[in-house]
Amino acid sequence: GGGRMLGVALLLRLPGLFSFDLWQDEIYSIYEAKYLYRSPIGPGGMELRPLYFLLLHPLADAWPKATALLRLPSLLFGLAGIVATWLLTRRYAGRPAAFVAMVLVTLLPFHINASQMLRWISLLFLLGAMLTHAVLRAMETDERRHHLLTLGLVLAGSLTHITFLMPQ
Secondary structure (H helix, E strand, O other): OHHHHHHHHHHHHHHHHHHOOOOHHHHHHHHHHHHOOOOOOOOOOOOOOHHHHHHHHHHHHHOOOOHHHHHHHHHHHHHHHHHHHHHHHHHHHOHHHHHHHHHHHHHOHHHHHHOOOOOOHHHHHHHHHHHHHHHHHHHHHOOHHHHHHHHHHHHHHHHHOHHHHOOO
16 A cells, blocks of 8 residues: 555665765755855855755755765655645545555656755655645635645745746
C-alpha cells in the first residue's frame, strides 16, 4: 500500500542527498539562507523566497561539512508532498486513483530531483497539493476556516516562490 510506496520514494531520493556535488543554485541557496539580506555573493534571496530561506537558515552553517543535512528539508517536503497528493486524490477520486497518483509522483524524475536538491521546489509542490485540497474543501463547505486556510496556503506558497501565484 501507501506505506510501502512511501518507502520506495525514500529509497529513490535518499542517494541524491549524499552522492551529488552541489549545484551552483544550491550554493546560492546556502548563502542566501545564511545571510538572508546581505549575501557576499550577490543580492539575498529574502526578496523572492523568504519562507524557504527562513526555514533553511538554522541549517546554513552546516555547509560545507553537511550537504546532506542541508538537502534534508527538500527530502522531507518531497515525501510530505507525496502524502498530500495521496490524501487529496483519495478524498476526491478514491483509493485506486490515490495509489496511482502516489506511484506517479514517487517515480516522477522531476519530483525525485526536486526532493534531492537544496532548493525550494519540493516545498512548492507540497504547498500546491495542500492548496488544491483547501480550495476544494472551501468550495464544498463555504466555511470560513477553509477559506482562511486557502488564503494562508496562497500566502505561504507565494512567500516560497512568487511563481506559485501564477496558476492561482
